[in-house]
Amino acid sequence: MFFKKRKKKEDSKSDDTHEEKSPAELLQRDLTCNIKRIKEEVGYSSDVIVREFSIGYNEQIPSAIVFIDGLVEASIINDSLLKLLLEEPNIERYFKEWNPIQLLQTKVVALDDVKIVLDWETLFQSLVDGETIVLVDGYPQALSGSARGGEQRAIEEPQTQVSIRGPKDGFTESIRTNTALLRRRIKNTDFRMETKKLGKATQTDVSILYINGIAKDKIVQEVRDRISGIDVGSILESGNIEELIEDETFTTFPTVYHTERPDVVAANLLEGRVAILVDGTPFALVVPALFIQFFQSPDDYYTRFDISSGLRFLRIMIFFISLIAPSSYIAATTFHQEMIPTQLAFSIAAQREVVPFPSFVEAVIMEVTFEILREAGVRMPRAVGQAVSIVGALVIGQAAVQAGLVSPAMIIIVSLTAIASFATPSFSIAISARVIRFALMVCAAAFGFYGIFLGLIIMVVHLCSLRSFGVPYMSPLSPLDFQGLRDTFIRAPFWSLDRRPALINEDNVKRQGRNQSPHPPTEEEENQDET
Template sequence: MLFQWGMSRQKKRMDVKQEGPDHSGEASDVPQEPLSAELAVNIDIIRQKTGESNDVVIRRFALGQEWQIKAAIIFVDGLVDEKNVYEFVLTPLLQASFPLALEEKERFQWIEKKLAAVGGVKHISDWRKLFFELFSGATVMLIDGVPFAISASTKGGEYRSIEEPQTQIAVRGPREGFTESLRTNTAMIRRRIRNPNLWLETMQIGAVTQTDVAIMYIKGIANDEIVKEVRARLRRIDIDGVLESGYIEQLIEDQTFTTFPTTYHTERPDIVAANLLEGRVAVFVEGTPFVLVAPALFIQFFQAVEDYYARFDISTALRFLRVLIFFISLVAPAIYIAATTFHQEMIPTQLVIAIAAQREAVPFPGFVEALVMEVTFEILREAGVRLPRAVGQAVSIVGALVIGQAAVEAGFVSSAMVIVVSITAIASFATPSFAIAISARLIRFGLMFLAAMFGFYGIMMGILVMTIHLCSLRSFGVPYMSPLAPFIPTNMGDTLFRLPTWMFRERPRLINQKNIVRQSGDQKPEPPAPSRQEKGGGS
């Protein structure tokens, strides 16, 4: 019966190839039918289902030294550690003396003892489970006369080594970042939080790719309702493939039609560990170094990791600077357009005369001038990102200088506009999070249009609408602007400014509602009490 099923599937595939390509994802169509007791039939079905792929290795052998029980191991080259396969799976089975008088259940127990050095031994009874284990890096063993299979965990292959993060560089702090291996990423968190309450749940998402996705949280600190919501949103996903955490992010976020990110992503283990200690949930995806953290707050995107490694006064000054940088990158071109078009009386006399002299030869209004320069700079920035690193930096720097100077000399734009656009670009680069920086880049064009239409009134109207929109957003049920709106005084110590570490006594209230206390007692550093000799003024 199974042999007929395999042949019919092969015939169906040949028919489909003749008619045209099939994008339905045949890997998800593997039925949950039991395995055959005949080794030859099982191997034929595996070959037919995998299309005779060369990387699917089938090694036939005989159990024990009697050479009577036929068996085979199947693994995918590149997904397993071949040294473990041959040294701990194949060699013990070839060298052992297989007792023929054992029953089927006892045979499995005997084989499990021989594979004890490998670990992760599982019994497989249907085809769907077999192919899942096979393409997850396990070695599958088939025995003639037994309608079951045994899989042993031999996952291996080549992975990128742990390196310094490229997108979130810190002056002070750890130098290791996540990799594309899910187990390596979770292990880096385990090294930082050595607590049995750090729970990990793994699931497979993607009908074709079967990508491993894991959620991690600290039981007793994380809000159970948030954990339940994250789990429910992940299980609702029905898609053929997940290739990066961005797929997951777009399918579980609260609001789609917004430029502001409602899920935080990072490639630094220390940031994930800190967020887990605050009660958040982390989502790991196999094949990407970016880990999602939920829920996310607006103020969170202005916090850098070294804020908590440096003194509080330095961190507070830098955090104020980042907020100012974000505001400059958002409204600087719009303010220039509004001031030069409608509100010249607000500019100092000498400056307005200098700007007027520069713009005398410019044939375009301020809005068109700013729009051309912003679009040109965005093109240069995108070219610098897409080109190879050495070439991209040269193109972005030289291109900006040459085009800016040539545009001023040709009379297309004024020197003041080049200065404004340059300051805006530098400010957008200085924003800690790329996700919030690109949001400002998009909103900037809308504010420029409002400034060209209504002046400063249009800018204020745009900022007001943006603020109302921010206050309406939620991230997994948590208000996006908290603790600013709603205002929570006890959590204001880590927002626009940062209080000393010994004053962080409570976790964020709207994220965590049952385990609020972060540290107990008064831990304020104090100098030692003066000695008796110091009190007496001498010996």
């Protein structure tokens, strides 16, 4: 209902835009008045360049070009626009037969995507988009052409998703560069891209990408509806959109997958998912997202299936270690000492003899301390951030043990938990584990292992209730899909992954032909080759 109401409201807005524009919104014939209006609207900003000149030699016609410095390529403007306008000797001869604006559009201006502009709203939107505006005195029209450029960050290796084997290029802050990286990988005419502008103040370009015939129409339409329903003042990063389109707000688990790797986005598009790119950020959103997807690494599909299967299973174990390691220590030392081997129990009891706090308080102190050190290491300059976090952990941990505030066993447990959280491939799912870890510690302090199991059951029930754009979050585990299990806890050989996820794509599920498994030649074939 929300999106239907929003859509009706947008339809009423779009109907208003088709009405005949008032004279105040149209460009004027006088060049001086048009230039003055532009300067007043932009507040006489110093980066808005107005270059006035005259076209022709005998009958000189006053003209001007307007652009924003830093958003355009100066060499393109000089070579493809100014030189052609200033050095054409016989251009005024055609003005009697041609409208100068149409003449410049069809015969002279060598820019890309040249359009005729009639109203002020379109002119200013083109200007802030990085296009160049051409004005001619005596004509209530203008030309806008693309000469976009300026300084941009070069394509570099992704920083958050490091891969040992595979492509080393990552997304940048330019949406056109990002779409080009995907076009190089998916050379298919069914690759679709729809672009909208979101944010009243920022007018940020947001693109929806999918492969027609592979992506389910229902999911694509749902993405369109949720994007169209966004009505905010600014969009500065894909995280702003992520919060506005996710299915469930009150959950620590991410229901939208984000990545800065083009190969990951391309692989998800080929499975039937939909990608969302936002101008100004290197992180792309992929929907629908599944729980098991956050434990997959690009390396899994570039190395042998047996190696990648073992590593993926290890990552899932690491996630549960980061969840329950502190709470298991609290439960064992507080309620279930009989489960600890005798020799180890005596050792832990001797270590805790001088500690004045119970295990729960001890664990909370160390976990909070480590979270502080982790945030300090991230926020500080890169040159000293790692040194501060490592030295801080060593010094504070040693001092806490010597002061009798915590036991050495607790230092080991917290260190193991920290390393496990760092080994989780997705940062967003690692944050979820950091939050749930404290809840399980409270359950362990209250009820021991029974509390831990109760907390895990509640967590699993919550995971099974989540949806990502209508797709069950725990698919293919719940509901169970045996075909999809080939790419969950393990990764089956590539030749056996002949079908796409069924819940994401129901029509075009066939991914590759059958009988793709490699097989050595038989003795008969070898004999035939020899003969």
